Amino acid sequence: MIDIQIIRDNPELVQTKAKQKGYDIDVSALLKIDEQRRELVGKVEVLRKERNDLAGQLKQGKPSEEQLAKGRKLKTEIAKLDDKLGAQETELLALLKKVPNMPLDYVPVGASEDENIIEKTVGEKPKFDFEPQNHWEIGQKRGWIDKERAAKVAGARFAYVKGDLVRLHFAMIQFGMDVLTNEDILKKIIADNNLNLSSKPFTLVMPPAVARTEVYDATGRLNKEEQTYKLADDDLWLNASAEHVMAPMYMGEILSEADLPIRLVGYTTAFRREAGTYGKDMEGILRMHQFDKLEMESFTTGDTGLEEHKLMVAIQEYLMQQLGLSYQVLQKCTADIGGPNAAGVDINTWLPGQNKYRETHTADYITDYQTRRMNTRVRGKNGSVELTHTNDATAFSQRPLVAIIENYQQADGTVRVPKVLQSYMGGRTVL
RNA sequence: GGAGAGGUGCAGGAGUGGUUGAACUGGACGGUCUCGAAAACCGUUGUGCCUGCAAGGGCACCGAGGGUUCGAAUCCCUCCCUCUCCGCCA
Numbered sequence A: 001m002i003d004i005q006i007i008r009d010n011p012e013l014v015q016t017k018a019k020q021k022g023y024d025i026d027v028s029a030l031l032k033i034d035e036q037r038r039e040l041v042g043k044v045e046v047l048r049k050e051r052n053d054l055a056g057q058l059k060q061g062k063p064s065e066e067q068l069a070k071g072r073k074l075k076t077e078i079a080k081l082d083d084k085l086g087a088q089e090t091e092l093l094a095l096l097k098k099v100p101n102m103p104l105d106y107v108p109v110g111a112s113e114d115e116n117i118i119e120k121t122v123g124e125k126p127k128f129d130f131e132p133q134n135h136w137e138i139g140q141k142r143g144w145i146d147k148e149r150a151a152k153v154a155g156a157r158f159a160y161v162k163g164d165l166v167r168l169h170f171a172m173i174q175f176g177m178d179v180l181t182n183e184d185i186l187k188k189i190i191a192d193n194n195l196n197l198s199s200k201p202f203t204l205v206m207p208p209a210v211a212r213t214e215v216y217d218a219t220g221r222l223n224k225e226e227q228t229y230k231l232a233d234d235d236l237w238l239n240a241s242a243e244h245v246m247a248p249m250y251m252g253e254i255l256s257e258a259d260l261p262i263r264l265v266g267y268t269t270a271f272r273r274e275a276g277t278y279g280k281d282m283e284g285i286l287r288m289h290q291f292d293k294l295e296m297e298s299f300t301t302g303d304t305g306l307e308e309h310k311l312m313v314a315i316q317e318y319l320m321q322q323l324g325l326s327y328q329v330l331q332k333c334t335a336d337i338g339g340p341n342a343a344g345v346d347i348n349t350w351l352p353g354q355n356k357y358r359e360t361h362t363a364d365y366i367t368d369y370q371t372r373r374m375n376t377r378v379r380g381k382n383g384s385v386e387l388t389h390t391n392d393a394t395a396f397s398q399r400p401l402v403a404i405i406e407n408y409q410q411a412d413g414t415v416r417v418p419k420v421l422q423s424y425m426g427g428r429t430v431l
Numbered sequence B: 001g002g003a004g005a006g007g008u009g010c011a012g013g014a015g016u017g018g019u020u021g022a023a024c025u026g027g028a029c030g031g032u033c034u035c036g037a038a039a040a041c042c043g044u045u046g047u048g049c050c051u052g053c054a055a056g057g058g059c060a061c062c063g064a065g066g067g068u069u070c071g072a073a074u075c076c077c078u079c080c081c082u083c084u085c086c087g088c089c090a
Helices: A004-009 A011-020 A027-059 A065-098 A135-141 A147-153 A164-180 A183-192 A213-218 A242-250 A305-322 A398-407 A419-425
Strands: A117-122 A203-205 A210-212 A236-238 A254-256 A262-271 A290-300 A327-331 A343-351 A356-367 A377-379 A385-387 A389-396
Touching: A004 A011, A004 A027, A011 A027, A027 A065, A117 A305, A135 A398, A164 A262, A164 A290, A164 A305, A164 A389, A164 A398, A164 A419, A183 A305, A210 A213, A210 A242, A213 A236, A213 A242, A242 A262, A242 A290, A242 A389, A290 A305, A290 A398, A305 A327, A305 A343, A305 A356, A305 A389, A327 A356, A343 A398, A356 A398
Parallel strands: A203 A262, A254 A377
Antiparallel strands: A117 A327, A210 A236, A262 A290, A290 A389, A327 A343, A343 A356, A356 A389, A377 A385
């Protein structure tokens, strides 16, 4: 949620920035309710003061019938205004929740993901002296991916991932965990990218896979409820990313600045309904209802939030470089970063089997948009209290796994193991 | 799932209808003392909202939401969470 004070001070700007994201919001209606609400608050508070004063008087001695009558009158008046106030606040909150975070000024303005800016292309595409195959062709031949049987059990967009592909998955995850918890590597990444940040390593987390409605909604990630699985008998939603269940971890807390940054790297299975994507990416395991993912999440002060975002992208690049994959870094345009984001970067990785770069990573800088409703704050050294900023970013999901299969395939159908993963595979070099 | 206990400020912990934003203890911060530190002593130590140029004024908040009352941390209801025991269970 955005700060209402910003809307009061810069209504046109907020309207414009929302429009850049493709959001149609009615700022003037929002401000009108805000004004009415404030007027009402003033009235209610005057009455409450009267009530409090009267109660103070009645404390000593026995109250007269006249005084009691006055108290009763105040009570009904307050109750009446309170009802009205409550309704206005509900309405205001509903409108406020619809206002997206404002993109930072450097974020390119665009109407669709086609206007994302490719900032750079890194690494060499592999050359093949044979026709490279799709990961699903390879997966099927090697018995690594069985979607037909998964469909019997769970429906479309589920898979049995089997055999060496499971080992490769966990090798990749373990490699990611080792990088993110290694302070020396972080130090080097920070220095190489001219960042001015703490080198505090990430803390490994296995978070709850579900969150309650109130909590999930506060993260700003439940705006599209049709995209999220809901449990039938409990007030719980299946997470669509570890980010969604790590972000609310410090809800309602005032953190100490000395404890920041808090860097978490969570491993969880993510669930997505993928409503509206029927027919898209039906082959392979690029777009599934369920996938396992290693995800970064950081809590910082407002001062360091943007640098932290850059660090996460730098980490993603480091991981892909270590795997020897070719990728592009895309500065996402206003239409593609999503409501809660102030900025966002995608990493698209070369998939020779499909002859194109496909999104494998994303990095989100949310500023204080989540923490305002989650009420996660930080007390500075001078005693001031401010909202923390949050960042999240993919470390590894199933998509980089797909990239490994396609990039490291050989003519005989085998797949080489990237060098950095070999030690996690018992020294095996080929699968 | 059954039975019981409980949720109060940074922490522990008082407070069962009247100004209680909340005793007391500890922690933290500032000061005195000291070469420095410890000890001791003194002082400070909530958040949000409304209003105001400011100083200030006001309101709300004791898990959440309702209710009773002139008045609620305190009484009642619903929900959430935590703990203990039993049952079940990887």
